[in-house]
Amino acid sequence: MAQGNNTIGLSPDQAAAAAAFDFQLYHYDPSLPAAVVAVAVFAILTALHILKILRHRSLYFTPFVVGGLCTSPIPGPVIHVCARSWASHMLSSPLP
Amino acid sequence: MCVREAGLATCSLRRCPDLTRGFFLLTRHVGWWWALVQTLGYCGRIWSHFDRQAIGGFIVQAILILIAPALYAASIYMILGRLISAVGAEHLSPVPLQWLTKIFVAADVVSFLLQAGGGGIQAGGTLHLLQIGEKIIIAGLFVQIAFFGFFVMTAVQFHRRLLVHASRPLSLSSTGSRTTVPWKKHLYVLYTVSSIILIRSIFRVVEYLQGNSGYLISHELFLYIFDTLLMVLVMVIFLIFYIDDLYLGLTSERSGDEEKAK
Numbered sequence: 001m002a003q004g005n006n007t008i009g010l011s012p013d014q015a016a017a018a019a020a021f022d023f024q025l026y027h028y029d030p031s032l033p034a035a036v037v038a039v040a041v042f043a044i045l046t047a048l049h050i051l052k053i054l055r056h057r058s059l060y061f062t063p064f065v066v067g068g069l070c071t072s073p074i075p076g077p078v079i080h081v082c083a084r085s086w087a088s089h090m091l092s093s094p095l096p
Numbered sequence: 097m098c099v100r101e102a103g104l105a106t107c108s109l110r111r112c113p114d115l116t117r118g119f120f121l122l123t124r125h126v127g128w129w130w131a132l133v134q135t136l137g138y139c140g141r142i143w144s145h146f147d148r149q150a151i152g153g154f155i156v157q158a159i160l161i162l163i164a165p166a167l168y169a170a171s172i173y174m175i176l177g178r179l180i181s182a183v184g185a186e187h188l189s190p191v192p193l194q195w196l197t198k199i200f201v202a203a204d205v206v207s208f209l210l211q212a213g214g215g216g217i218q219a220g221g222t223l224h225l226l227q228i229g230e231k232i233i234i235a236g237l238f239v240q241i242a243f244f245g246f247f248v249m250t251a252v253q254f255h256r257r258l259l260v261h262a263s264r265p266l267s268l269s270s271t272g273s274r275t276t277v278p279w280k281k282h283l284y285v286l287y288t289v290s291s292i293i294l295i296r297s298i299f300r301v302v303e304y305l306q307g308n309s310g311y312l313i314s315h316e317l318f319l320y321i322f323d324t325l326l327m328v329l330v331m332v333i334f335l336i337f338y339i340d341d342l343y344l345g346l347t348s349e350r351s352g353d354e355e356k357a358k
Contacts, residue, residue, distance in 0.1 A: 024308065024309075025144070025148060025149065025151070025154045026144065026148045026154070027309070027313065027314035027315075028314065028315070028316050029145070029148060030141050030144040030145045030148060030157075030316065031145065031316055032142065032145040034141075034316070034320055035138050035139075035141035035142045035144075035145060036142060038134075038138035038141070038320070038324050039135055039138040039139055039142065041328055042131045042132075042134040042135040042138060042328070042331075043131075043135050045128075045131040045134075045328070045331045045332070045335065046128045046131035046132050046135055047128075048335055049128035049131055049331070049334075049335060050128045052335065052338060
């Protein structure tokens, strides 16, 4: 079976159908630099929007803003770590 | 008793706006939240880079990047409603103002749920579910495109009526107090971001119609050109031209309400 065919949890029959259908999650290797740049740009935009709201002293949303400030830099590393642990897990198991 | 009254007074003024106001303020200040959804979406792509077979990373990036513009759309719809009332031109709205925001936001919620639900069904992981999910996502995108088109027509119609009305010697509203709002600038911002999101939605429909082995979905570059870049542009436009004076309209309305309450 070609690399990239997605046969998550399928019986042999279904797997055959999958091969015929040729469904793939990705037809390419998702680019790391592009995704990192996108994450960085959107994280910066998140921060800038938060700063703009703060500058206008919309105090109603201080909790949300604090939440946002705490959250936006964190998902990257967290998901990175998850991805790596998932990846190592996936080496031995077809389903997480 | 005194303490309780004082507490209530504070409450009614600033601390605890009622649900509607709270909801509006929430939507008015969601710019950062959209960006956060996108940030998380592209984190999913980082995940996918490290494990392109992992359905988790795929679903995170597919759903979050797909639905984020529906959130933008909801805010854009609300901004038009706010703009119309801030200018004091409710009588010029092509759709009665109390329905305008409701209709569009309801349609947007339907579109959002179809897209998110379709993505969720796809997460089921079987081929049958993947195909059903794909159809549901396409339906959601068509709902979005249809109502975005309808929305732009509504805005253009309002713009025309306002131009005719503004050329008359009398000011826009009976009080004339809110006409300082630069509504032309706001409308152009709305046209621009609406067009950008429309282009992106059309790209997505074509991508999904081509199916899983289609040309657009098979080439990563298209996603970054027609989705990432366009959505960054929308966020930057909102960062520069965020509609602040509508908030002034809101505060004057608020103080009016408070006076009425007195």
